[in-house]
Amino acid sequence: MRRLTFENSRGESITFYRDPFVIESLTGISEVDSSIQGQVSPYQDGDTYVDTILQPRYPTLECAIKYTNLQEIKAYRKEVLRVCNPKLGLGKLTLELDGDVKEIHATLDSVPTFPDKGENAYQRFMIVWKCPNPYWRDPQEVSRALRAYEGKFTFPFTFPVQFGIEGDVTTLQNDGDTSTPVTISIQGPISRPMIENRTTGKHITVNTTLSPEEILYIDTSRQHKRVEIYRGNQIIRAMGYLNHNSDFWELEVGDNEIRYRADEGLAEAIAAISWHNQYVGM
CATH class of the missing domain: 2.60.120.880 (Jelly Rolls)
Structure with missing residues (x-):
């Protein structure tokens, strides 16, 4: 099971799972870039390892609105844009994955994008979050x-x-x-x-x-x-x-x-x- 919930700074939340928002792709959950820190002395070949720094995490969700009725699509699209508003600052992502639950603070990297439906039956959209602190954590303190x-x-x-x-x-x-x-x-x-x-x-x-x-x-x-x-x-x-x-x-x-x-x-x-x-x- 893979279920993702985003709660914004106003306490509004939205869940992506099966109905009405079907998850098609979810990346950036385990992978995160890192930067290896080193220092060089005069005349030294190579460098000396100092530390490895993890970069911010960018969870990326590709999803589809399950319904085909135009009025329902417009209503759900409006809900996504209202809750996933970059101007609201840091919110919280909660991921349930194969019986495990973790959370991370996140803000929207951009406004959710809704490409033209074309001949597709469902309206697809993509959301990218930025997590300044790249570590997932247990919800329970x-x-x-x-x-x-x-x-x-x-x-x-x-x-x-x-x-x-x-x-x-x-x-x-x-x-x-x-x-x-x-x-x-x-x-x-x-x-x-x-x-x-x-x-x-x-x-x-x-x-x-x-x-x-x-x-x-x-x-x-x-x-x-x-x-x-x-x-x-x-x-x-x-x-x-x-x-x-x-x-x-x-x-x-x-x-x-x-x-x-x-x-x-x-x-x-x-x-x-x-x-x-x-x-x-x-």
Whole structure:
């Protein structure tokens, strides 16, 4: 089975399957261009491999309107043009293929094209999307919760010193084909929270104190990288609170050991870490 659904930024959706829109061809689902990055030293033969970068993905759909009545054709054509409008920006493609379901953010590369029917019984059309992020992902977001470290270390101190109680250390598994960004939500009260990916040695430390009414939100994706504090209906930009050596880390493929701690915090200060597994094709 091969069924494709596009939902635009207004929440309108259209499904291409059998009736009334019959899929004749669907390409750009697994294939995507890549660019090999290299560098050359003076007098070097060839070059030195640095990385491989995937280019944007271009899913291309060739379809036919199943009906032959002119009024029905006009109505369905109008529906396709309304939902698949390039001016609406990023939407979402969802593909069901042989029992597997994946989704990807996409925008229209051009207005859908409807060639002249000629002697054909059905009206055919073609749609090309552009996916700036080429990775397919699971529709279901994976989420895990961790408890905070309770700090005990204060100045001045006397021996014996109690440096603190270790926070949660857990293993998060990325089942995708590539590393994937995470979102982190931390509910106060807590002071100077730190989330570390021990597998990569990278951490995010935020030099601030959250009240019980505040939530710290972190997004490590390259496209939407941000640190914010939510206080009721107020959104506070908090990039300036990041510790200077913090990294917007991602989950590597496979197991990732994650540690959550803080200078001060109560048991209620839970951190929720969420992500989507990402795939290079279907």
